Amino acid sequence: MKYTYKNAGVDVERGEKFSKKIKETVNLPDWLLKEPTGYAAVLGISKPPVAVTADGIGTKLILHRKYGTWRYAAEDLVGMNYNDLVCVGARPLAFLDYLGVEKISEEHEKFIEELISVLESVGMKLVGGETAEMPDVYRNDWDAVGFAVGILERNIPIDTIKEGDIIIGIPSSGFHSNGWSLIRKILKEENIKPESLPFDLLKGTRIYSEVIDVFDSIKGLAHVTGGGVYRALKRVLRNSGAHISLPRRDFIDWILRYVEFEEAINTFNMGIGMFVIAEKDKLENILSRLESGIVVGKVDCDWRIEYSS
Template sequence: MTSYRDAGVDLDVHSKMHRLAKRVVLETGANLGKYASSITFQGVELVLHVDGVGTKTLVLERLGKLWVAGWDCVLMNTNDVACDGAKPIAVADYIALPRSDENLFKQVINGIERAVKELNLVLLGGETAILPDLANGVDVVCTVLAFKDRQVVNEARIGDKLYGLPSNGLHANGYSLVRKIIREKLKDNYRAVVDGVNLELELAKPVANYTSFLLEAWNRKLIHAAAHITGGGFTKIKRILPRGATAYLKVPEPPQIFKLMIKLGSIKLWEAYRVFNMGIGLVIAADQNAEKELRRLAKQHGYNLIELGHVYRDSRENIIVETWVGEKLVY
């Protein structure tokens, strides 16, 4: 059985580090959000959010597709802030390289350019760090500036229905585990085709754009909450649950790439659903009466809305995931 901890990422320790950081954030006076904290400056609620692409860049560099890292670092951030109802307006990047390599830099910045143009953002600048000895690969991070022009409380309500939008593959999470599996089971062959899965195509898929859909959904008051399914997988849904509530989800069969990783790595489903998005990149909570409009809106943005489950009163405050094979996972 292969776990994320075996690949060097301990999610339990990660949660402890987050709690330490959260204490400092609160002590400094920030308005704590579910995905992005904010401050109020001269009457405007400003959000500043940072995230990086992680070890996916190691795979993208080998495949010659580092533009995806540039795209991902923007969309990971904008999707997050949009979950809290914040509208992104500007980006700053941090690109660390192990050597002075114009080609590597050009690929990354091209991806950032694509993303900011897609979302009509401004690139304010950034930092390009050449770090021999310190960096063994390319590290790509973005910080997004956003603002809130409406009061949004990103929290589900008892009785809400839960819906999902499909992911575009793995997005940018779980790659340390994926790399370990491919190294040990496929001799580091990132261009292999296994069980009909073309790894080169699957591992270089860019993060989906949920930002535009979310901002319109909030503006039209169609949703009560949104959870971006990234690091931590389906445990992310806990962020949007009210006290005294449990979320029950019956999820569809995941795309083949996830089943392949589970098979090759002998990964338990409980581990898989807290590491990968398993084909669902965004979970939203809404009143059942909003479903028709949500389906129409999702379609306009290129997605099929997936009915997943519901939120109900329960003091245990769990996330219950019923998988496509009938196994019930409790988080």
């Protein structure tokens, strides 16, 4: 018997057709230099410096697959990368994706279509990526990871943060893409269906493009991801503390029925997906330029995080 890659589960031709379809869908920007081999994307950027990051959707993808919420899945993948880049003062431009799949299918095409659309909506371009068919690794499952590149517009001066500085919170769209192993466990153990909840549990990650407009006026940005509110703030406040009062949100009220508060603030965004730190005299100007920022606290010598009852 003669063996082939195809009967082992990997169809190279199918993969090439999938890649070609993606390339035909994307309108390539001027700063993407022509590179005929396709081994890598070459960006015509030398100055200013660039910033790079990588992140994935996590186990929330299991629910996106079940419910076919591809737009939300794309928002999660883009948002988790985009929001990290802006925290260092970068304007995100280029995106690469990695799909590890058992077999390329229609759901992957739908996801990529939404991914391209989400990227376009925030001024980014899908400039390359990798789709790997690995049937012995992914069985009735797949994973998506993103890599983002941005131009550094300003070094955010977190070393100038001091006690008394104001902390602004920008609301999240939901749980974003963190804590889902715990959320899925609660859904399973409590026999809860997402569609039975009074809020959209699977809603995609909010992409905080508006913070680029206030780069010139802020001292710090904290994207709330893995490790929750406490870890996010510690990353920028370092040796300082904060007094925070988190506004009530329906999905946070729900999760607190099953999780202790201390566990929640170390796991979830608690309704705030991005924190902005600034001097008090710049507060009015910053709030006028943000879509929905609200004052939630201030930098202090110790820690106190509360949730409005």
